[in-house]
Amino acid sequence: SSSFFGDYPDVVAFILIVIVGIFVAMGSKASTNFNSMFTIVNMAVIVIVVGYGITFADFSLWTGTDAEGRSNFFPYGVNGMLAGAASCFFAYIGFDGLATAGEEAKS
Structure with missing residues (x-):
């Protein structure tokens, strides 16, 4: 309701x-x-x-590995980075439409 x-x-x-x-x-x-x-x-x-x-x-977390053997600096590898980048891409895609609309506006 x-x-x-x-x-x-x-x-x-x-x-x-x-x-x-x-x-x-x-x-x-x-x-x-x-x-x-x-x-x-x-x-x-x-x-x-x-x-x-x-x-x-805590800069000490940038070196070494965790209990599962993953690096503390880049623990999820390239797949994790690409998943985060995809989320950011869709968060910022609206700015392209805004810039295009501003470019076509007449003063």
Whole structure:
């Protein structure tokens, strides 16, 4: 017994859509600046998370083997790597459609 709409309105999403719409209405230069700003913010967050996370890394796990004889550094081999890469591929495939739509837009 679920409905199409949620139990409460998502005000933050609405505000973000309005802000992005305003930037799009202002023109491609403003949209490009907006996109560049958020790209820099995203990259800064990634650097901060990796920098903070590396303080908890146990580099001794990169050498040696586990009880089953698998390497601690690459325990699932190429098959495990390809399975993870396939998951990431489908997670990021939407960006191609977004870039294509942006390329075809007229300013």
